[in-house]
Amino acid sequence: MQQPKVRNSNLELYRIIVMLLIVIHHYVVNSGLMTLMDADPLNMKSVFLYLWGMWGKTGINCFVLITGYFMCRSEITLKKFLKLLLEVLFYSVTINLCFMAFGYGDISMGEFLWRLLPVHSISQDFTGCYLVFFLFIPFLNVLVRNLSKRQHQLLLALCLGVYTLWSTIPSIEISTNYVTWFCILFILGSYLRIYPYKEDNTRFWVIASSCSIILAMSSVLALLWLTRYGIHYGVYALVSDSYTPFAVLVSVCVFMLFKSIKLKHSKWINTIGGGTFGVLLIHANSDTMRQWLWKDVCNNAGYYATDAIFLHAILIPLLVFCICSIIEYIRMKTIEQPLLEFVYRKIRG
Secondary structure, eight states, X not given: OOOOOOOOHHHHHHHHHHHHHHHHHHHHHTSSHHHHHHHSTTSHHHHHHHHHTTTHXXXXXXXXXXXXXXXXXXXXXXXXXXXXXHHHHHHHHHHHHHHHHTTOSOOOHHHHHHHXXXXXXXXXXXXXXXXXXXXHHHHHHHHHHHSOHHHHHHHHHHHHIIIIIGGGSTTSOOOOOHHHHHHHHHHHHHHHHHSOOSSOOHHHHHHHHHHHHXXXXXXXHHHHHHHTTTOOSOTTTTTSSTTSHHHHHHHHHHHHHHHHOOOOOOHHHHHHHHTHHHHHHHHTSOHHHHIIIIIIISOHHHHTTSTTHHHHHHHHHHHHHHHHXXXXXXXXXXXXXXXXXXXXXXXXX
16 A cells, blocks of 8 residues: 655745745735834834844745645546645635624625635736646646756846846846746756755854845845935835845745754644645735734734733734634634545536
8 A cells, every 4th residue: 555645844844834924924915014114214113123033935935845746756646636626715705704704894695705716817826826836837847858068058048047046136026936936946946956065064054144144134124224315225125025136035044954964753843834725825814804803802003012021922823823724724624535536426427
């Protein structure tokens, strides 16, 4: 009998940390805090929150790098895609029905049906673009499996040169969408898998990760400092998009660090790591969810005027992550498999 694949606990821990960073990013940027921070950017609270919430796009890169790393040696099946699609639809239906039932957000039936569509735009909608990107993986696998190492390197140099290096030049406009960028990350992740280093040097990647993180944070601090002189280039200019230099550099270095760590198999880490996509689908489900969670329930902006904002910014994302993980665990244990088998049988006839 075919043995079930065992998840690598080191990369599952990486996945957990990445998703927690994305939750923290949403805590800052989706709550009204940014307006208060931009009004007084050099305030100690603002500086802390800018640095605390700067890792969202880096987190997206990390998440997709894992997909490229593993899926370049795997195959997309109907069941795999259905599993992903049904998870997206389950939370879309359930969460919006709850909001409608309690009369929150004044969601009309037409808007409800619109929200049931898994893909709303091929732009910056992570969930929809990730679903579309998933369909590209079989074709990307044909590409990367037939490239020589030199061709793979040149393709990566071309992609990262066009999107990442040129993005540092203010006069050059770079425009992309998540589907395109995810395909580039797949090519990058597959290269790291197909052409691994002979040995993973954890010490080297600790240093590289630390340096890249310090550089990324320094870029934010430097751009914050420039606001003192009326120069508003954009505090997150070098990390605000997934293709920006430090978002790419940090994600690759930290990925390689966690890949090099020898961590014993942990059932708990693997279980929580396996539910991280569900955490995203729950807490970032819609604008209505963002309004309800970050503005009404957690009142992030209301805490900005108090000294409790520091503790609030640490504890609330942790609490949100834990609650969403529990909800996703219950769904996986009670609903996922029966629903997947039922839909699969209906499709297969």
